[in-house]
Amino acid sequence: xxxxxxxxxxxxxxxxxxxxxxxxxxxxxxxxxxxxxxxxxxxxxxxxxxxxxxxxxxxxxxxxxxxxxxxxxxxxxxxxxxxxxxxxxxxxxxxxxxxxxxxxxxxxxxxxxxxxxxxxxxxxxxxxxxxxxxxxxxxxxxxxxxxxxxxxxxxxxxxxxxxxxxxxxxxxxxxxxxxxxxxxxxxxxxxxxxxxxxxxxxxxxxxxxxxxxxxxxxxxxxxxxxxxxxxxxxxxxxxxxxxxxxxxx
Numbered sequence: 138x139x140x141x142x143x144x145x146x147x148x149x150x151x152x153x154x155x156x157x158x159x160x161x162x163x164x165x166x167x168x169x170x171x172x173x174x175x176x177x178x179x180x181x182x183x184x185x186x187x188x189x190x191x192x193x194x195x196x197x198x199x200x201x202x203x204x205x206x207x208x209x210x211x212x213x214x215x216x217x218x219x220x221x222x223x224x225x226x227x228x229x230x231x232x233x234x235x236x237x238x239x240x241x242x243x244x245x246x247x248x249x250x251x252x253x254x255x256x257x258x259x260x261x262x263x264x265x266x267x268x269x270x271x272x273x274x275x276x277x278x279x280x281x282x283x284x285x286x287x288x289x290x291x292x293x294x295x296x297x298x299x300x301x302x303x304x305x306x307x308x309x310x311x312x313x314x315x316x317x318x319x320x321x322x323x324x325x326x327x328x329x330x331x332x333x334x335x336x337x338x339x340x341x342x343x344x345x346x347x348x349x350x351x352x353x354x355x356x357x358x359x360x361x362x363x364x365x366x367x368x369x370x371x372x373x374x375x376x377x378x379x380x381x382x383x384x385x386x
Contacts, residue, residue: 153252154199154245161198161253172253178214183340184260185268186214188240195250205243212247214238216256224259232265235272237342237364264340271343274335275364278349281328282358288321325354 153170156162165171176198179190191214199205213233215221221233232238242250259265295314299307337345342364349357 152245153248154203154205158200158203159198159249162249170252174253176254178254178257180257181341183264184258185264185340186238186257188214188238191250191254192240192242192246195253196246198253199249206245208244209241210244210247212240212242212250214240214257215259216251220256220259226262226265228262228266228269229259231269231272232260235269237268237272267338267340268342271338271340272364274338275343275361277331278328279358279361279365281324281331282354282361285321285324285328286355286358288317288324292317292321328354 153159153162156164156170161173161176162170163173176194179187179194181187215233215238218233221229224230260268292314295310295317299310299314302310332346332349335346337343344352344357344360349361352360
């Protein structure tokens with residue numbers, strides 16, 4: 138997978154794919170480009186934009202061998218900004234800014250999406266509020282699981298060091314190993330208690346408690362990391378995989 142440049146703000150003007158490489162654009166004048174038609178934003182059953190489907194729908198209008206620029210930036214799937222910041226409900230802002238609705242993409246694709254798709258209709262307040270709750274719950278579960286896994290790994294690394302050290306050093310390492318084991322067990326217990334306390338999600342963001350239990354701590358934490366949007370394993374990364382499959386590389 139190619140390394141993209143760090144996300145930055147939009148370039149001024151219409152920084153778009155060339156008209157002759159995009160089936161949905163036309164030159165209205167020497168300086169103005171317009172869409173031939175609009176593409177509706179794919180939504181789930183709750184009216185929330187579906188990022189990968191949106192990218193496929195828009196990027197597929199561009200020639201597969203087109204060399205997209207490396208410069209990227211963040212697209213808010215919930216736009217325009219004013220529609221959410223003028224809302225009297227704080228959950229509307231938190232919904233728009235939630236990491237599961239932020240996608241890192243080529244800057245030209247970002248501009249193209251804004252040109253050829255109408256703003257998605259805001260979900261109802263109950264859906265936006267629940268999405269915010271489930272996003273926060275996913276983040277808490279991820280952090281607890283991540284720490285449990287980290288300390289378990291440190292315990293194993295310390296244990297592996299005990300084979301070729303002096304007896305005194307081996308005792309020190311055993312103490313450190315026991316300490317890390319205790320921390321791992323503590324955070325693992327906190328993860329399971331928190332999971333048992335929360336209610337099942339109902340807007341399609343947070344997996345059910347039963348499925349998370351069945352996954353086990355490691356796999357569940359990996360899945361939760363995608364929702365919590367933590368660096369290399371977040372939805373932004375998955376969106377890059379999707380566009381690369383369409384020739385963006």
